[in-house]
Amino acid sequence: MKKKKYLISAIFIFLAIFFYVHQKVQIYVEGYNLAKNYYLYNEYIDRRDYLVYNFAQRISLPKINEWVEKENFSSIKKDKVLALQPKTKDTLNKQENMVSAKYNVKIKFVTPIALAKEQE
């Protein structure tokens, strides 16, 4: 009986030490992964920076202006502004009134949800 007790205690102690060491090792593994991800993150930052740099070089303001001049675009003038389907104040008010009328009807005819105690 005594031998069995010693055996069981030994197993428990072994398991406890095992999980403790496992935890410690896991922390170090996570530490290594964090370091690896940090360097990977830096690599992606570098690639992003170079992509942005190349993109900015291609669409700099002088280049856009040169393209505009080449394509003969002209500046907007007051008499050349077009507005499509302009909404007047009256139309807008009418729409608003319709929406608010719908809600008013709903509020009148839908039963409000009351708490059980209040209902009793």
Add this chain to the structure above:
Amino acid sequence: MKSIRNLRINYIYYFFTFLFFLLAARIIFLQFFRKELLKNLAQSQYWSLIPLEGRRGKIFDRDGRLLASSMYSYSVFVDPALIENPSQVISCLSSKLNILPSEIASKISAKKRFVWIKRKISLKEKEEIKALKLKGVGFIREQKRYYPQENLASTVLGIVDIDNKGLDGIELSYDNYLRSKQGWFKVLQDSRQKKVFLSSQIITPKDGADIVLTIDAQIQYFAEKYLFETIKKFSAKEGSIIVMDANSGEILALANYPSFNPNKRTLNANYRNYAIVDMFEPGSIFKIVTLIAAIEKNIFKDDDKIFCENGEFKIPGSTLHDWKPYGFLTFREVFKKSSNIGVAKIANKLGAKILYENIKRLGFGHKTGIDLKGEVLGKVKPPANWSKTSSYIIPIGQEISVTLIQLVRAFAVVANGGYLVKPHLVKKIYSPFFTKEIQPEREKILPTRLTERAKDILISVVEDGTGVLAKIDGFKVGGKTGTAQQFDPKIGQYSPTEYRASFIGFVSDYEPTFVIGVSIYAPKTSHFGGVVAAPLFKKVAEKTLMYFESKNLFRKNNKQNEDN
């Protein structure tokens, strides 16, 4: 026999006991008296500090367009002691980095453990070299400054050195704000120097503050483009143009030719900001001082006649000439037709003291206070040092040196109703920790009724005077032309061939009121301010007006949509 053997055994025993105690004493000594030293030594082997660099602040134009930013790049170094195959390293690095093999060979043979090969190479070059897995070759990650708009506003933005410290322009003037603060991160490192991120000890880096300039990149583009075209058309040597908001002193554009590409710097590029560091004799443009002084003293009415000696007027020590012989001219016509003789006579009636007071009042002989380093004062002689000729020729812009920014500021006084403004290039500085908005500074130096009369006369210069080529349809434009001979120190007198053609003007009755100053040095095919500089003013002003109109249109339309 037995006793001798026992004695020997005892001696050995005592000897080893003594050794044991020695060892114990040494251990106790190290453990108690050298504890801190050994602990630090051990820690330094397995703890390491990684520097975390903050980003240098960005620079934007007034509408938020990016003008300067930073990115990460790599610098290549070698540790000569670790190189196993020097010839392979030399040939690979030389071909990838475009450096002479002899140069690399001399660096590799240095008796050092760290030698730079090339700073701030491209990502592509770094990946190619890394793929070769050359022993002894390493990379350090550093920040590199880049300017997405290339040449645009390069003389304003300035440059940084290899360690990202400002050397010129805004990069230098605001280096304290733009510079970042380094942070640190404590990490464990194993026996193979691999990092393990276990510590929570971190000092976060601080990014530099961002700066918003008063420059409008679109107006800057117009200014640079047309300046370049004018220089080429008249085969001039150099030139500058400034566009400034007359009410606030905000510089909307400041362009110089020649300029440079800050992304591809060369040794023989021009980094000079002529508009603020070059002083010159302004010529007829300086007549604005006499105009203002005469109006203030109210000695002349617009119709009062002045005899202009038919183009030749003997003065003490010299003879004054007009570009065209005139007889009698009215006070207004003297400035409209830019008669040197007429102005000299008006100035003499005012006297040296009054003239000098007005020269100083309009800001000449002082720095304007623009937020760029290297601005010069110009040269203004006090009346005590004036010769008999000086009182005739200083009013027509000789024997005096000014900068373009000083001239623009003086004309802004007339355009804005009498305020001397402080020109500035920065609108706002901001970071997560603070925001600083630069407020315009101005001082009322002339009454509005005076400036209105001066404005009227300057408008007539453009309407049907020497500045006719600056006229813009539908707008009232005022200004003054200037054609000044330049002093040649080689021959010790004024050069017969080198002139400076200038025009400073403003668009009246338009908000925002802006002043444009143009100065072209040594034009060849023509040297008159009215022919060389005035058309440049017109082109830039027209484009600026169209640009403002389109901006206002969008602003108006957005407001209408919000109201609806």
